[in-house]
Amino acid sequence: MQNGSDPLQELPAALAAGARRPAGTTGPVRVGLVVPGTRPALADIEARIMAQRGRVSLLYQVLLNSAAIVSGWESMLSAVRLQTGVPGPLRELIILRVAVLNDAPFEYEAHAPIALREGVSAQKIAALSAVAIAELFDPEEALVLALTDAMTRDVAVPDALMEGLKQRYDDQQLVELVATVAAYNMVSRFLVALQIAH
Structure with missing residues (x-):
């Protein structure tokens, strides 16, 4: 992002990987929509x-x-x-990485603009689509993204990774980080299962 530029203008390039339906889905939303104000x-x-x-x-x-x-x-x-102490940029990196790993473009498209507003660069947003965690992430971001990958791909978190997290975070912070990863795995799996997409 260049100084003085509008970060939302950089969004189309950052969204390129996420602007599609989840793999294996072809149709509309699989349940009815409730129009606000009708019930x-x-x-x-x-x-x-x-x-x-x-x-x-x-x-x-x-x-x-x-x-x-x-x-x-x-x-x-x-x-x-x-309401947690997870910093906004870190929270949004977690959410976007979960969306990429779970092939949930609706979640990705909803949170990429939020990530930009929270100060995450378009380059970091784009790098979340890579298989491996890029070197452009700082050590804290890389550690939290490793947690995100472990929880999303394997569910279990290796002891060595958890020990690294415990050296950096207290119990409350760790619970909040794990809850963020878990919550957005729930969101993405709900979105994908019911084919909720733009």
Whole structure:
């Protein structure tokens, strides 16, 4: 990114790898969409979503099919995104890496602009699409991305990696990092399974 340039202008190149449907999917969203304002029983949760997100996105129109799920989802994801000590740039690197690994372009497209606003460079966003973690990431980013890769690809985290994390983070920080990776694996798998895509 050049000084004085608008980081959102750099987004199209950074999104090139993610701007497609998940592999193996061909059709529309696999469940019905709930149009906001059409179910009075959902008015409170719709108001919460609007307050947190400014709109009821396609994802939330799917989630509104279950009042219990959308309510819990909104509470948990808002806590992960807005109430932990995970720095915004690190959180967005996690989310984008999960989206790449799980082939979830909707998640990637939703969070790439957020990552740019949080100060993640377009170069780092693009590098998340590589198989291996690039050298342009600083040691903390590389460590957290290694955690993200282990949890997303293998579920289990090797002892040596966990020891490296424990040397850098206290228990609360580690729980919040692991919860962020886990939560966005949930998001991406939900998106892919139900073919939620732009």
